[in-house]
Amino acid sequence: MPQIQDTKEEPPFRLNIFGGQNVHPRQALVYLLAVASGILFLMLLLLFVRHLYIQSQREDFQMMLESGLIVKPFLPRAFVWSTLLMIGSGILVASCNRAFRRGTLRRAFNSLAGGIVLGIAFALVQLLAWIQLFSQGVFFSGGYGGGAYLYFFSGLHLLHVVAGFVLLGERLYTFRRHQSDAADELILTTNPFELVKTRVAAFWWHYTDVLWLVLFLVFTFVL
Numbered sequence: 663m664p665q666i667q668d669t670k671e672e673p674p675f676r677l678n679i680f681g682g683q684n685v686h687p688r689q690a691l692v693y694l695l696a697v698a699s700g701i702l703f704l705m706l707l708l709l710f711v712r713h714l715y716i717q718s719q720r721e722d723f724q725m726m727l728e729s730g731l732i733v734k735p736f737l738p739r740a741f742v743w744s745t746l747l748m749i750g751s752g753i754l755v756a757s758c759n760r761a762f763r764r765g766t767l768r769r770a771f772n773s774l775a776g777g778i779v780l781g782i783a784f785a786l787v788q789l790l791a792w793i794q795l796f797s798q799g800v801f802f803s804g805g806y807g808g809g810a811y812l813y814f815f816s817g818l819h820l821l822h823v824v825a826g827f828v829l830l831g832e833r834l835y836t837f838r839r840h841q842s843d844a845a846d847e848l849i850l851t852t853n854p855f856e857l858v859k860t861r862v863a864a865f866w867w868h869y870t871d872v873l874w875l876v877l878f879l880v881f882t883f884v885l
Contacts, residue, residue, distance in 0.1 A: 686858045689865075696869045699822065703815075703873060707880055710811045714884060736798070737881055740791035741816075744784050745878050751780035752871040755830070759864040762837075765851040770860075771837040777867070778830050785823055788816055815877050822870045829863035 685693075754777035761770035795812060802810050836856070840846040850856050 686855070689858055689862050692862050692866055696866070699869075700873070703818075703876075706811075706815065707877075710815070710880070711884060713811070737885055738791040738794035738798075740787050740794055741878060741881065744787040744791065745874065747780050747784040747787060748871050748874050751777045751784060752868055753777075754780065755864050755867045758833075759860055762851060762860045763857065765848070767837055767841045767847045767851055771834065771841055774830060774834050774837065778827065778834060781823060781827065781830070781867075785820060788820055791816065812881070819870065819874055819877060822866075822873065826863070826867045826870050829859075829866055833860055833863050 754773045758770045758773035758777060761767075761773060792813060800812065802813050836850070840850045
């Protein structure tokens, strides 16, 4: 029976804010990045809502809006489709994480591949949403709500998605290399560090899912 190889990665340490449980340094780093990113998005969203409120109270702005000099944007349909794609991708990545923990590497690989494909489709549809915004007369500067917020939020989120592609892509490559041999598959699926890396990749992807859902809801009710 093949022996499980010891990893030379950093040992886990105790992180009190998570109930004193042992957390691998890489996992803790991703958690902290998610918290910092979430705070950043929250502050920007508050500025966005405040900007729209102050703008709506200006009489000159209302006159320009009524005269058609400023275009009030409507939510691009591409945002709706991209939201559905992101949800589907998150479901597949969650399925991959469960399959890997159970030792079914082929199923994990197939689910992850499907999740990445839907993630790529999400990114492409986001670019289509920018085209739809531009066709409405919503530009990066000026106009209703300073149009820059819509481009900036979706663009910043897209950077988070790209980071997720790096994490998921590394997992997909690793799964592909080991799924053809039963011994390699056993070693991989029972290696604690590989479990951590899979969990971290899935966590970050789910974080980007939730982040986009929040942005989508804000756009829906504020615009």
